[in-house]
Amino acid sequence: xxxxxxxxxxxxxxxxxxxxxxxxxxxxxxxxxxxxxxxxxxxxxxxxxxxxxxxxxxxxxxxxxxxxxxxxxxxxxxxxxxxxxxxxxxxxxxxxxxxxxxxxxxxxxxxxxxxxxxxxxxxxxxxxxxxxxxxxxxxxxxxxxxxxxxxxxxxxxxxxxxxxxxxxxxxxxxxxxxxxxxxxxxxxxxxxxxxxxxxxxxxxxxxxxxxxxxxxxxxxxxxxxxxxxxxxxxxxxxxxxxxxxxxxxxxxxxxxxxxxxxxxxxxxxxxxxxxxxxxxxxxxxxxxxxxxxxxxxxxxxxxxxxxxxxxxxxxxxxxxxxxxxxxxxxxxxxxxxxxxxxx
Amino acid sequence: xxxxxxxxxxxxxxxxxxxxxxxxxxxxxxxxxxxxxxxxxxxxxxxxxxxxxxxxxxxxxxxxxxxxxxxxxxxxxxxxxxxxxxxxxxxxxxxxxxxxxxxxxxxxxxxxxxxxxxxxxxxxxxxxxxxxxxxxxxxxxxxxxxxxxxxxxxxxxxxxxxxxxxxxxxxxxxxxxxxxxxxxxxxxxxxxxxxxxxxxxxxxxxxxxxxxxxxxxxxxxxxxxxxxxx
Numbered sequence: 001x002x003x004x005x006x007x008x009x010x011x012x013x014x015x016x017x018x019x020x021x022x023x024x025x026x027x028x029x030x031x032x033x034x035x036x037x038x039x040x041x042x043x044x045x046x047x048x049x050x051x052x053x054x055x056x057x058x059x060x061x062x063x064x065x066x067x068x069x070x071x072x073x074x075x076x077x078x079x080x081x082x083x084x085x086x087x088x089x090x091x092x093x094x095x096x097x098x099x100x101x102x103x104x105x106x107x108x109x110x111x112x113x114x115x116x117x118x119x120x121x122x123x124x125x126x127x128x129x130x131x132x133x134x135x136x137x138x139x140x141x142x143x144x145x146x147x148x149x150x151x152x153x154x155x156x157x158x159x160x161x162x163x164x165x166x167x168x169x170x171x172x173x174x175x176x177x178x179x180x181x182x183x184x185x186x187x188x189x190x191x192x193x194x195x196x197x198x199x200x201x202x203x204x205x206x207x208x209x210x211x212x213x214x215x216x217x218x219x220x221x222x223x224x225x226x227x228x229x230x231x232x233x234x235x236x237x238x239x240x241x242x243x244x245x246x247x248x249x250x251x252x253x254x255x256x257x258x259x260x261x262x263x264x265x266x267x268x269x270x271x272x273x274x275x276x277x278x279x280x281x282x283x284x285x286x287x288x289x290x291x292x293x294x295x296x297x298x299x300x301x302x303x304x305x306x307x308x309x310x311x312x313x314x315x316x317x318x319x320x321x322x323x324x325x326x327x328x329x330x331x332x333x334x335x336x337x338x339x340x341x342x343x
Numbered sequence: 344x345x346x347x348x349x350x351x352x353x354x355x356x357x358x359x360x361x362x363x364x365x366x367x368x369x370x371x372x373x374x375x376x377x378x379x380x381x382x383x384x385x386x387x388x389x390x391x392x393x394x395x396x397x398x399x400x401x402x403x404x405x406x407x408x409x410x411x412x413x414x415x416x417x418x419x420x421x422x423x424x425x426x427x428x429x430x431x432x433x434x435x436x437x438x439x440x441x442x443x444x445x446x447x448x449x450x451x452x453x454x455x456x457x458x459x460x461x462x463x464x465x466x467x468x469x470x471x472x473x474x475x476x477x478x479x480x481x482x483x484x485x486x487x488x489x490x491x492x493x494x495x496x497x498x499x500x501x502x503x504x505x506x507x508x509x510x511x512x513x514x515x516x517x518x519x520x521x522x523x524x525x526x527x528x529x530x531x532x533x534x535x536x537x538x539x540x541x542x543x544x545x546x547x548x549x550x551x552x553x554x555x556x557x558x559x560x561x562x563x564x565x566x567x568x569x570x571x572x573x
Contacts, residue, residue: 166508
């Protein structure tokens with residue numbers, strides 16, 4: 001088949017690991033990059049995410065739940081699929097050699113262009129909920145404007161209509177960050193090589209974010225290479241499951257999980273891989289709506305828009321491994337890239 | 344060594360090609376994009392009534408020559424509505440001799456034609472009876488009659504647009520006659536919004552008639568701003 005033996009699990013894996021260690025050490029000595037630098041970068045980018053959550057809370061405090069859900073929907077729906085990205089970069093897992101890998105993974109959900117704006121229409125029995133001057137009046141409310149990832153120079157609006165005529169207009173929100181990507185960065189540790197199993201951990205130390213609370217992030221995953229059971233396949237095959245939880249104080253909590261099947265094949269220094277995943281995610285947002293009359297505690301949970309994905313990617317082994325992948329999901333396209341050190 | 348470098352380059356190219364192939368993969372939109380509810384018949388009538396209200400406020404300026412300074416200033420003249428009478432904004436009046444595009448009239452009271460148009464792109468703002476606001480832009484071309492029956496007859500080619508939040512509509516005006524003090528007569532103003540076409544006819548009183556598909560359906564009182572189903 002012309003397959004590189006080093007890609008196979010089991011005894012061949014040992015032969016492959018040794019040169020990687022040598023090359024990795026050389027890489028470190030060259031001073032091109034260092035683990036603390038990578039950790040710092042991951043932490044800094046994660047703090048950006050925390051700051052976004054902080055800004056989001058401050059921004060949402062100006063509007064009620066319906067507006068908040070629509071305004072933040074790209075963030076709510078796309079963050080989970082983004083978390084579920086970059087779960088693997090090869091299906092080859094040694095069966096008898098302990099391996100440790102450290103990686104920094106960057107993921108991003110590619111949003112549709114349409115997600116920079118929203119329009120939410122509600123037929124309401126009582127416009128007084130929005131404007132006390134219209135207590136008991138039936139009408140239509142149209143909320144429209146930029147989403148959280150829309151223009152920060154355009155202000156949204158909430159307009160009430162009665163029989164085709166606008167009767168009140170309230171200011172909505174401007175976008176917070178004009179982008180069509182929802183990014184995420186995480187460090188990842190993997191330990192495996194026994195019976196074709198590999199455990200994956202994603203973790204960031206707790207960080208206190210002013211006015212919001214603690215930023216917490218933890219994820220785990222388990223992968224199993226089928227080499228001992230399904231022999232003589234032209235590719236490496238594995239199954240895996242991952243679960244992650246991210247909390248930003250009391251403002252935001254996200255859970256994401258995915259079950260997946262992946263295959264890979266090595267061609268010299270390039271490993272091509274692909275897989276199919278079945279996933280779920282949810283996000284809970286809690287904030288205080290500071291209305292003119294009375295502050296109101298609001299909490300809502302939104303399920304991620306995605307339930308499955310098809311992933312293809314490649315990993316280049318240049319001593320340090322570099323991988324990039326793209327996943328076409330049932331709703332969201334995500335991209336991921338990683339920098340991986342293997343021992 | 345060269346073979347190794349070549350392989351690396353090819354591998355990198357393969358990854359790039361893979362990503363490029365999928366780069367165009369669009370995500371589904373996840374933000375809500377609810378359709379704006381279709382304008383109802385009554386909604387269309389309400390909007391048409393607001394246009395009638397605006398025309399009744401703006402068009403009589405054409406024959407109120409007392410508004411303009413005795414000494415000629417550079418045309419066109421401008422008039423500012425300060426928000427009273429439910430209208431706010433600035434319009435310009437361009438008086439001409441002989442035809443709507445003739446020479447500028449030295450004195451408005453002797454002009455043969457006038458064109459009234461909005462000074463700013465947003466037009467004039469109308470405050471609706473329930474307190475909301477909508478914007479109307481228009482160009483009104485009128486032939487002036489002087490003497491005892493001082494009046495202006497609005498000519499074909501007049502019309503404009505209405506923006507009421509998420510709704511927009513267009514209208515035309517013709518054969519409408521306005522005087523300085525009385526209520527307009529004639530018409531119609533033809534309003535087209537959504538699937539509906541509403542015609543507004545004036546009869547020299549405060550009450551105008553609105554018809555839908557050729558059938559009189561409502562009246563609108565320009566004085567009390569009430570729409571009543573017939």
